[in-house]
Amino acid sequence: YFCLTEQRYTEVPRYLSAEHHPENILIHVTSFSPSDKLLVFTVATKETDGFHRFMQTAKHFNYTVKVLGKGEEWKGGEVPNSIGGGQKVRLLKEGIESYADQEDLVVMFVECYDVIFAGGPEELLKKFEETSHKVVFAADGLIWPDKRLADKYPVVRSGKQFLNSGGFIGYAPYINRIVQQWNLQDNDDDQLFYTKIYVDPLARERINITLDHKCTIFQTLNGAVDEVLLKFEEGRVRARNSVYDTLPVTIHGNGPTKIHLNYLGNYIPNAWTQETGCSICDLDLLDLSTVTEYPRVKIGVFIEQPTPFLPKFLDRLLTLDYPKEALSIFIHNNEVYHEKHIKKFWEKAKNIIRNIKIVGPEENLSQAEARNMGM
Structure with a gap:
């Protein structure tokens, strides 16, 4: 009798051995979750x-x-x-x-x-x-x-x-x-x-009692953001602790690391994978056909460092499937290099989006000040 649920087994008695009476042997397998x-x-x-x-x-x-x-x-x-x-x-x-x-x-x-x-x-x-x-x-x-x-x-x-x-x-x-x-x-x-x-x-x-010293089970992010890297596997994404080379089971955005947890949560465990793309983007959508007046949406864009593909990103703002009269955009650009891209975007967008506010590097705002201004 083999009991897989308890990860142990009882040996079949000798008088019921397969050598002598194979027809009498019953192997009972119980599914285990x-x-x-x-x-x-x-x-x-x-x-x-x-x-x-x-x-x-x-x-x-x-x-x-x-x-x-x-x-x-x-x-x-x-x-x-x-x-x-x-x-x-x-x-x-x-x-x-x-x-x-x-x-x-x-x-x-x-x-x-x-x-x-x-x-x-x-x-x-x-x-x-x-x-x-x-x-x-x-x-x-x-x-x-x-x-x-x-x-x-x-x-x-x-x-x-x-x-x-x-x-x-x-x-x-x-x-x-x-x-x-x-x-x-x-x-x-x-x-x-x-x-x-x-x-x-x-x-x-x-x-x-012991502690999970090398983050085998629990990964806390406070003071350890730089240790944690995304590891893309087939069909899912893991967080890997690069210091201890472990794959924690839970990720905890303790202290001031909530925003970094949001970033990790955009991928882990299956929010976005290379094979499926975004698997949660269609959850809890609002059926706009039932709405008489579209909610006004303010989009905040914060360019705090040199950013690749920025012109393409800005162009995509103009192709969003949403009534443009209900959209407004706030852009804070802290990089002189991107001024030419912002200017080109403004020329395209000013006749499409009715409310656009752009704050450039000459204002010398910190990121926190810029986000507060956007709010």
Whole structure:
């Protein structure tokens, strides 16, 4: 009897060996789905665009996701610009209790507003099991929120040293053992709570916790944007950590890296591939045939550095399939070299688009000032 679901087998008894009685041998194969032994928790009190992007990538890989806090008022503080987030621990503490006795269930907690999946459950479970630990937290090169705890961290010869609570994975009883220690307020800091457990040598050893030092599972982008490169595979795109040569399963745009996560999310995992082009561009489209008055659309173009193919890009603005009377364009050009291209575009566009504003390099605006002017 071979039991593939548990990745082990029981040998066929000798008296039923194929040599003597082949007609009596039954090999029973049970189909196995990695998602059967994996449950993903996240917290989303509101369904933002970031949440929908996260769920789209989870659906692509067939993750089972349990969303906590739906409709609940957020009382966890003004993260990410300050400490806070304890409400997430409290919700996880409540949500995991019914799974706490399932010793073979692997539980993952991950943020959702600024996270995307880049790999599937089977890869995730394999990488987790290879760590030989009960709980694995994401690792970060930057310490937050208490730098005074830096000396308490174990020394790491290679890899990122500090804990990031935006993603962790472990067996359900062990995750439950951690979060059941929470007795603070919703606006207390979740990362500080997990950090104090990790830097306690006895607690770390008792629960068997480690960090994902080389971003095998979790990739945090804060302080690591330059490490992460796009890797185009057949039919999908991965993020590759070029320092450790790993392919992380989740990408977390923590801190001030949200815009870079947006860039990565334009490709990962299947938003755009060389084989299919854009696979999500036709989702959630507005049927304009049902609209009596077209929404006015302002297009902002910010040319902050020498940019190849700019004339072709500008020409394409004039071929958009949208009523030109409902379009307006704001252009900030910070490059003297492109002034000739902007001038040529203006000559074509001024009789097509009714509202065009162009700000040139002579204004000496920073990119932030230009974007604020555009708004």
